[in-house]
Amino acid sequence: MVWKYFKQSDDKKLAKCLQCSKEYKTSGNTSNLRDHLKRMHPASDRDNTPSTSSSNRSSYNSIDSYFKRAVExxxxxxxxxxxxxxxxxxxxxxxxxxxxxxxxxxxxxxxxxxxxxxxxxxxxxxxxxxxxxxxxxxxxxxxxxxxxxxxxxxxxxxxxxxxxxxxxxxxxxxxxxxxxxxxxxxxxxxxxxxxxxxxxxxxxxxxxxxxxxxxxxxxxxxxxxxxxxxxxxxxxxxxHLPCVAHTLNLVVQDGLKEFVLQSLISKCKTIVTFFRSSTTAMEKFKLGQRSERPLKLKQDVITRWNSTYIMIQRILQTSTAISSVLLSTPKAPPTLTADEIQALEEIEKLLLPFLTITEKCSGNYVTVSLIIPLVNGLYRNMMEQAKSLKSQHGINLCSKLLEGIKKRLIIYETRTPTRMATILDPRFKKEAFISENIANETSNLLETEIMHFMGHSHTQPPSQQEAPEGEDTLFSFLHERNRNKRLSKRADSILIKRQYLERQNAAQNTNPLDYWKLAEEDFLPLKECVLKYLCIPASxxxxxxxxxxxxxxxxxxxxxxxxxxxxxxxxxxxxxxx
Incomplete structure (x- = not known):
C-alpha cells in the first residue's frame, strides 16, 4: 500500500512522505505518490509493487533492479x-x-x-x-x-x-x-x-x-x-594595530567636513541626483558624451570618502555633457562655474594619493611594511601640492589633510609592528622613516629581536666553526684559540644587523618574502623576525x-x-x- 509511506492531511488534499517530508496534492489518486517512491525511494517502491504470483513478483523485482542499476x-x-x-x-x-x-x-x-x-x-x-x-x-x-x-x-x-x-x-x-x-x-x-x-x-x-x-x-x-x-x-x-585604511578614511572625512567644501560637494550631489531622477536628462547626458560606452554619474555616500572622490572624478570626466544638459533643461540645478571646476580638479588631485594608499594597503600580500614609507610619501606629496594650489577650496582641504596626517598617520612610526616591518623590508630598511631618531631606535630594537632569536638559530657563529679538513697541524693551536674566542650574542646580533642594513636596498618591485626565502642562513635570526612581523596586515x-x-x-x-x-x-x- 502506498499509504504505508505517506500520511494524508486532515482535509484529504495533501499527502506527506514519511521519509523525506515532501508534500504532494492528492484526491485519492496515488499515481504521483507512486512516482515519488520510484524516483526518490526505490527500495520502498519495490515493497509497494503489485503482488501476483511469487514467480511473477521475482521476475518483476529482477527487471526493476536491472533498470534501476541502468538508470541511477x-x-x-x-x-x-x-x-x-x-x-x-x-x-x-x-x-x-x-x-x-x-x-x-x-x-x-x-x-x-x-x-x-x-x-x-x-x-x-x-x-x-x-x-x-x-x-x-x-x-x-x-x-x-x-x-x-x-x-x-x-x-x-x-x-x-x-x-x-x-x-x-x-x-x-x-x-x-x-x-x-x-x-x-x-x-x-x-x-x-x-x-x-x-x-x-x-x-x-x-x-x-x-x-x-x-x-x-x-x-x-x-x-x-x-x-x-x-x-x-x-x-x-x-x-593592537589600528587599520590604516580606516585611519585614512578618518583623515579625509575630517578634511571634507570643511564648511566651504561642503557647499561645493552639496552642489555636486544635487547635480547627480537630478540626472539620476530624470530619465530625459539622463538620455541627453548619454548622447552628449558622444561615446559608445557613456559614463554614469556616481552618488556620494556619507560613510565612505572614496565615494566622494569617485563622484568628483566622474563629474570632471563628463563636465561638458553635464553643462550642456543643465543649460538646456528647464528647472535644472545651476551648472558648475569655471572656478568650481578648477576647485574640483584640485580636490581630486589631493585625494588621489589617499585612494592609492588605501588600495595598496588592502591586498593579500605583505602590507604592514608599506605604511610608514607611504605615509612619508603622502606627507611630502601634500607639501608639494600646497605650493601650486589656487582655489580656496583646495587650500583649505590641503591644510586639513596635512593636519590629519600629522595627528593620525605619522604616529605609525612609533608603533612597533609597523616600524619593525619597515626595517625588515629589504626595499625600505631605515631609509623609509620620516624621523632619523626613530629609524635609529628601530635599528636598536632590531638588535634586541635578533638576540631573542639567536637561541633558535642552527648556524654556528664564526668563532665556533670547526677547522677545515687538511689544515696544517702546526697551526692547530690557532684554531684552538679561535674556537675559545666566543663572541657575545650582542656582538653577533650587531654583525648580522649591519650586514643586512649595509647592503643595497632591493628594487621596489621586489617581493620581500621572495628576498627572505633566498637569504643566506647567516640571516636566520632575521628571517625569524620576518615571520613574526611581515605577516601582520595593514588593514x-x-x-x-x-x-x-x-x-x-x-x-x-x-x-x-x-x-x-x-x-x-x-x-x-x-x-x-x-
Missing part, C-alpha cells in the same frame, strides 16, 4: 561522488540556497546533463556533504596553523539582514615556503547578543583564538579605530570583506540560516585555497 548511479559510484562534490562547491562558492535541489528548473537541468544522477535532498546536502567538506577543510587549516610560529589576526563585528550581531575573525601568516596566507576562522554570534561592549568582544575573540590554539601565536591584532575594539585588545593583552579589510560575502549568504532566500550554517558557508567560501 549507485551511492558508492565515483561519478556520483564527483557530482555531489561539484554540487557542494556550487552552493558554497556561488551563494545558492540549500533548497536549490528542490527547484524544478534546476532538477530538469541536472536531469538533462546526466539522467542517471539523482540529486540529494536538502538535508543530505546540508548535513552531510557541506558539513563533511567543512570538517575536512577545518582539520587541514588546524594542522597548518599548528605548524606556524606566528599568526596575525583581524576582526570586526557586523549585523545580518535579521539584525543579528556576528563577529568574524581572520588570520594571516607566512608558510614554510614564504607564501603569504590568509584564512577565515569562525564567523559566530557574540557571546552576549544583547551588547557590543569591549568585554563581550574580548570574551568572544578569546574563545576563537583558544579554539584554534593560536592565543600564544598572535603578535598583533588589526581592527578599526573603534574604542570597543581597542579596549578588547587591551583586556586580552594583545598588541582589517579582510574581515570587513566578509560583510559583503555574508550579505550574499544571509539573504532573502535564506534569511533563517542557523549561526552554525552561516559559519560553515563563510568558512568554505573564503578558504578555497585549502
Amino acid at each position: 548511479y549507485d551511492s558508492s559510484s565515483k561519478r556520483k561522488k564527483d557530482i555531489d562534490s561539484a554540487l557542494t562547491q556550487l552552493v558554497t562558492e556561488s551563494f545558492h540556497p540549500f533548497n536549490i535541489v528542490n527547484d524544478n528548473a534546476f532538477r530538469k537541468f541536472v536531469k538533462v546533463l546526466d539522467t542517471r544522477y539523482v540529486l540529494p535532498s536538502k538535508n543530505t546536502l546540508k548535513n552531510i556533504h557541506i558539513t563533511n567538506l567543512y570538517e575536512s577543510r577545518k582539520a587541514i587549516l588546524f594542522d597548518i596553523l599548528s605548524n606556524v610560529a606566528n599568526v596575525a589576526i583581524t576582526t570586526d563585528c557586523w549585523s545580518s539582514m535579521n539584525n543579528e550581531a556576528y563577529i568574524t575573525v581572520t588570520c594571516q601568516f607566512i608558510d614554510e615556503e614564504y607564501n603569504f596566507r590568509h584564512a577565515v576562522l569562525p564567523t559566530k554570534k557574540l557571546n552576549d547578543i544583547t551588547n557590543h561592549t569591549a568585554r563581550n568582544i574580548a570574551d568572544s575573540l578569546h574563545d576563537v583564538v583558544m579554539e584554534w590554539s593560536i592565543f600564544n601565536k598572535e603578535c598583533c591584532v588589526t581592527t578599526d579605530n573603534a574604542s570597543s575594539m581597542t579596549k578588547a585588545c587591551e583586556l586580552l593583552k594583545l598588541r 582589517s579589510v579582510e574581515s570587513e570583506r566578509m560583510f559583503s560575502k555574508a550579505a550574499l549568504i544571509v539573504n532573502e532566500k535564506r534569511s533563517q540560516l542557523k549561526p552554525k550554517n552561516v559559519d560553515m558557508l563563510c568558512f568554505l567560501n573564503k578558504n578555497n585555497w585549502l
